[in-house]
Amino acid sequence: MSVDHDIQSKRLDAINILDNFSDIHPALTMKQALVASERCLFCYDAPCIQACPTQIDIPLFIKEINTGNAHGAAKEILSANILGGSCAKVCPTETLCEQVCVRNLKEQAPVNIALLQRYAIDHLDSSQAYPFTRDKNTGKHVAIVGAGPAGLACAHRLAQKGHRVTLYEAEKKSGGLNEYGIAQYKLLDNYAQEEINFVLKIGGITIQYETALGSDITLQELRNTHDAVFIAIGLNATNKLNISGEQFNGVEDAIDYISQLRQSTDMTDLPVGRRIIVIGAGMTAIDIAVQSKKLGAEDVSIVYRRNQESMGASDYEQELALKHEIHFIFNAQPYQILGNNKGVTHMQFKQTQYDTMGKLVATNDIIELPCDIIFKAIGQQFNIFPLANKDDPRPKLDKRGRIQVNSQFRTSLDDVYAGGDAIDGLDLVVEAVDHGNKAAAAIHQQLQD
Amino acid sequence: MAKLACEFIGIKSINPFWLASAPPTDKAYNVVRAFEAGWGGVVWKTLGEDPGAINVSSRYGVHYGQNRQVIGFNNIELITDRPLQTNLDEITQVKKDWPDRVIIVSLMVPCEEEPWKLILHRVEATGADGIELNFGCPHGMPERGMGAAVGQVPEYIEKVTRWCKQYSSLPVIVKLTPNITDIRAPAEAAIRGGADAVSLINTINSITSVDLDTMSPEPSVGGKSTHGGYCGPAVKPIALNMVSEIARHPASANIPISGIGGISNWRDAAEFISLGAMNVQVCTAAMLFGFKIIKEMCSGLSDWMDKKGYLNINDFCGAAIKNTNDWKYLNMNYKRVALINQDHCIQCGRCYAACEDTSHQSIAITEKAGAREYTIIEEECVGCNLCQITCPEPEAISMIDIDTGKPHLNWTHDPRNPLREKQ
Numbered sequence: 001m002s003v004d005h006d007i008q009s010k011r012l013d014a015i016n017i018l019d020n021f022s023d024i025h026p027a028l029t030m031k032q033a034l035v036a037s038e039r040c041l042f043c044y045d046a047p048c049i050q051a052c053p054t055q056i057d058i059p060l061f062i063k064e065i066n067t068g069n070a071h072g073a074a075k076e077i078l079s080a081n082i083l084g085g086s087c088a089k090v091c092p093t094e095t096l097c098e099q100v101c102v103r104n105l106k107e108q109a110p111v112n113i114a115l116l117q118r119y120a121i122d123h124l125d126s127s128q129a130y131p132f133t134r135d136k137n138t139g140k141h142v143a144i145v146g147a148g149p150a151g152l153a154c155a156h157r158l159a160q161k162g163h164r165v166t167l168y169e170a171e172k173k174s175g176g177l178n179e180y181g182i183a184q185y186k187l188l189d190n191y192a193q194e195e196i197n198f199v200l201k202i203g204g205i206t207i208q209y210e211t212a213l214g215s216d217i218t219l220q221e222l223r224n225t226h227d228a229v230f231i232a233i234g235l236n237a238t239n240k241l242n243i244s245g246e247q248f249n250g251v252e253d254a255i256d257y258i259s260q261l262r263q264s265t266d267m268t269d270l271p272v273g274r275r276i277i278v279i280g281a282g283m284t285a286i287d288i289a290v291q292s293k294k295l296g297a298e299d300v301s302i303v304y305r306r307n308q309e310s311m312g313a314s315d316y317e318q319e320l321a322l323k324h325e326i327h328f329i330f331n332a333q334p335y336q337i338l339g340n341n342k343g344v345t346h347m348q349f350k351q352t353q354y355d356t357m358g359k360l361v362a363t364n365d366i367i368e369l370p371c372d373i374i375f376k377a378i379g380q381q382f383n384i385f386p387l388a389n390k391d392d393p394r395p396k397l398d399k400r401g402r403i404q405v406n407s408q409f410r411t412s413l414d415d416v417y418a419g420g421d422a423i424d425g426l427d428l429v430v431e432a433v434d435h436g437n438k439a440a441a442a443i444h445q446q447l448q449d
Numbered sequence: 450m451a452k453l454a455c456e457f458i459g460i461k462s463i464n465p466f467w468l469a470s471a472p473p474t475d476k477a478y479n480v481v482r483a484f485e486a487g488w489g490g491v492v493w494k495t496l497g498e499d500p501g502a503i504n505v506s507s508r509y510g511v512h513y514g515q516n517r518q519v520i521g522f523n524n525i526e527l528i529t530d531r532p533l534q535t536n537l538d539e540i541t542q543v544k545k546d547w548p549d550r551v552i553i554v555s556l557m558v559p560c561e562e563e564p565w566k567l568i569l570h571r572v573e574a575t576g577a578d579g580i581e582l583n584f585g586c587p588h589g590m591p592e593r594g595m596g597a598a599v600g601q602v603p604e605y606i607e608k609v610t611r612w613c614k615q616y617s618s619l620p621v622i623v624k625l626t627p628n629i630t631d632i633r634a635p636a637e638a639a640i641r642g643g644a645d646a647v648s649l650i651n652t653i654n655s656i657t658s659v660d661l662d663t664m665s666p667e668p669s670v671g672g673k674s675t676h677g678g679y680c681g682p683a684v685k686p687i688a689l690n691m692v693s694e695i696a697r698h699p700a701s702a703n704i705p706i707s708g709i710g711g712i713s714n715w716r717d718a719a720e721f722i723s724l725g726a727m728n729v730q731v732c733t734a735a736m737l738f739g740f741k742i743i744k745e746m747c748s749g750l751s752d753w754m755d756k757k758g759y760l761n762i763n764d765f766c767g768a769a770i771k772n773t774n775d776w777k778y779l780n781m782n783y784k785r786v787a788l789i790n791q792d793h794c795i796q797c798g799r800c801y802a803a804c805e806d807t808s809h810q811s812i813a814i815t816e817k818a819g820a821r822e823y824t825i826i827e828e829e830c831v832g833c834n835l836c837q838i839t840c841p842e843p844e845a846i847s848m849i850d851i852d853t854g855k856p857h858l859n860w861t862h863d864p865r866n867p868l869r870e871k872q
């Protein structure tokens with residue numbers, strides 16, 4: 001018998017949950033790492049290095065693992081990407097370094113770069129000296145807004161150069177989406193916080209929590225009191241469906257739910273719908289669908305208005321969803337949400353098709369799916385609001401509505417830089433780190449001039 | 450179908466594969482298992498005078514490749530540590546039980562006539578097919594004036610070989626140590642002494658590795674070590690060369706050779722035979738994989754012989770000797786160049802790095818539709834083979850003969866040679 005609006009906690013017991021949310025890719029053993037590292041060809045001008053936004057010297061660190069120097073490999077990685085640990089776990093390597101590995105050509109299998117990177121980081125010898133040093137204090141002070149991947153990377157580079165850094169963070173914890181957004185099965189336990197502790201060991205960085213730009217401080221104040229400002233506040237608004245019924249109970253933002261999941265101390269307490277619809281086609285859609293299944297949802301469908309080829313999620317991610325018995329429904333455009341006083345009961349879609357010009361058009365065929373929860377995973381937006389008060393100078397935005405920067409990551413304001421998801425790009429952790437690194441170099445240059 | 454059965458200095462063997470004198474042939478138990486597996490013969494672990502040798506604990510060292518494949522292997526063991534009579538009794542029994550299999554008895558006693566005389570009589574009584582003189586063990590025994598110490602002095606080799614021929618009717622194989630500059634000198638000495646054959650190589654002086662924590666070389670005997678005898682795949686090239694040196698040297702060209710050193714599969718065996726060995730002996734490969742590898746060796750060799758149309762071992766024995774020459778006789782006018790097959794190239798750029806950094810800058814990179822293409826600059830290529838060697842793809846680089854239209858010209862006649870022979 002089907003119960004309308006069936007949302008319950010404790011669909012699975014704690015042991016099952018723990019099992020479901022264990023590491024999606026278990027770490028390599030030493031033997032496995034040796035075998036995997038032996039496959040690296042130490043290519044000339046290696047394509048994987050070029051495919052990595054932070055240009056980690058992948059063949060070099062793999063050779064170091066192969067010669068029994070995993071500690072050295074970890075130092076090599078971290079010197080290019082201070083968040084190399086989380087990148088090893090969250091990067092969609094199937095579309096980055098591993099995609100271009102030359103081993104794909106004749107063997108259809110790349111070197112397992114992600115797991116080797118993780119092996120190296122796990123074997124950083126903590127009894128050794130901290131691998132980075134801080135130059136003599138320059139007396140300069142840089143404000144960084146947002147302690148996500150972009151902000152942290154920038155802070156670490158600036159601290160090495162001897163500048164003082166204050167991170168202004170709206171939330172109670174730092175880490176950005178590494179703390180609040182990444183799928184739980186990719187970044188387990190307290191990994192984000194442990195990594196941040198490692199970043200902060202460099203010294204010279206302070207974090208001011210629960211201090212939001214726009215409400216607690218203004219950009220003008222920061223500019224007045226610091227030598228430069230780096231804005232790395234990520235995306236702060238989600239897209240809406242704009243259809244009738246969106247106000248019903250049970251229509252939720254995927255990101256809010258993931259954040260709740262990541263912060264919960266006991267995942268069995270989370271309310272979980274029996275039948276779930278996910279609207280979207282990107283990484284977030286896959287993440288929420290897989291996690292719902294892992295929490296015990298019975299039936300999860302990802303519904304996308306275009307065809308499969310247009311999906312943002314990589315083949316690897318789509319396969320992951322299929323492995324979790326998630327259904328894909330293509331060519332179905334949200335039409336309306338039906339519900340009662342308890343909450344959502346059904347969602348209706350219009351079948352779509354491509355016309356002769358290749359344009360997507362909705363037909364009048366209606367598909368109706370019963371559901372208890374609808375997760376919206378249709379993208380995030382940058383919201384201009386916190387950037388500046390009405391009369392203060394504010395950085396210009398680009399066509400996509402994100403902060404406009406030049407190749408030096410400098411905004412239209414001379415002393416204000418920006419990076420990460422707040423500017424146009426791939427919206428990946430590794431790219432946020434790259435932006436932070438490059439902005440730090442530009443800021444350092446400017447502070448010296 | 451090709452016949453593997455063959456004859457070596459009058460001794461018939463069901464195949465050309467014998468186990469070399471070493472732990473695999475230490476006692477009846479092992480030897481019987483080896484015969485059951487299909488080995489044609491064994492050279493029994495070297496016998497000496499009683500009391501038997503005393504070995505230390507911790508005996509073998511290793512030289513690993515990156516994936517733990519054993520490239521080379523060494524040992525600091527001595528000759529047999531069992532009583533002489535026990536060994537002789539076992540040899541007698543096994544030979545009786547396995548009449549179609551070869552048992553050669555390896556011997557090492559002090560370099561004096563009497564001990565040789567005594568032991569030779571007792572060995573002959575076992576019914577063994579022949580003896581092998583161990584002049585090669587590079588550790589331990591030389592310190593007592595035996596083994597390599599004898600093998601490095603041609604007069605001793607000649608003297609001991611002569612005693613053996615004098616006091617025994619059995620065929621005598623002299624096993625040569627590679628720890629010497631010119632392998633032809635001990636081979637000639639063995640011939641002068643009347644040897645029926647030589648076998649080579651024994652192990653090479655070596656230290657396989659040093660433990661960087663304890664600063665002890667391996668194998669570590671309580672934190673200290675000594676040099677050991679190196680064998681396994683790494684020594685094959687050295688052994689092949691030494692075999693060929695003897696085979697193409699006029700004074701030793703007629704002596705039958707039993708080839709030893711790093712033979713791990715049928716192909717290695719075929720290479721030794723092509724350079725003049727009439728049969729082969731194997732130790733390390735059996736120690737690493739067990740006796741069953743004989744099956745791969747026999748089937749591989751026989752299938753290859755079938756493909757080539759060789760009916761028996763003699764058909765290709767020594768076939769590569771005529772193509773092994775001194776450098777000065779090579780054709781100075783011959784030219785080959787590398788050719789990269791783009792269908793097999795995976796664009797790793799290893800050939801480029803190798804050629805550009807260390808050789809002749811004869812590889813070009815061009816960007817084509819976002820992908821890289823590596824091509825050979827033929828005018829610059831000297832045909833060194835380095836790119837082909839470093840390339841991970843077996844079919845990506847081939848070396849192509851170039852017809853220069855010039856006649857064969859060796860260095861002795863080359864006008865660029867100031868010391869050339871005037872015609």
Ligand SMILES: Cc1cc2nc3c(=O)[nH]c(=O)nc-3n(C[C@H](O)[C@H](O)[C@H](O)COP(=O)(O)OP(=O)(O)OC[C@H]3O[C@@H](n4cnc5c(N)ncnc54)[C@H](O)[C@@H]3O)c2cc1C
Pocket residue numbers: 090091092145146147148149150151168169170171173174175176177178181182183186211212213214232233234235236255258283284287386419420421422426427428429430432
């Ligand atoms: C659900 C989800 C899953 C994802 N999965 C992956 C993945 O698997 N792999 C991957 O590479 N990428 C993934 N991403 C993308 C990735 O998380 C981001 O690209 C990356 O975190 C961007 O880093 P950032 O530093 O620019 O922004 P954020 O990580 O968003 O950090 C911004 C920080 O600024 C703070 N902040 C915001 N507004 C203010 C303000 N007004 N004042 C002060 N502080 C403020 C925030 O609290 C936060 O700490 C995912 C994203 C989402 C939403």
Ligand SMILES: Cc1cc2nc3c(=O)[nH]c(=O)nc-3n(C[C@H](O)[C@H](O)[C@H](O)COP(=O)(O)O)c2cc1C
Pocket residue numbers: 469470471472494495523524526527528529555583585586624650651652678679680681682684709710711712730731732733734
């Ligand atoms: C552990 C060990 C012990 C050996 N003992 C003897 C020996 O007693 N007498 C001998 O003539 N050769 C001895 N050898 C040398 C082998 O017979 C053989 O010549 C050498 O190992 C090279 O062959 P391979 O590369 O197939 O192992 C020994 C080798 C090893 C590994």
Ligand code: SF4
Pocket residue numbers: 789793794795796797798799800801823836839840841842845846
């Ligand atoms: S080494 Fe071989 S596979 Fe690599 S680029 Fe050269 S030809 Fe291609």
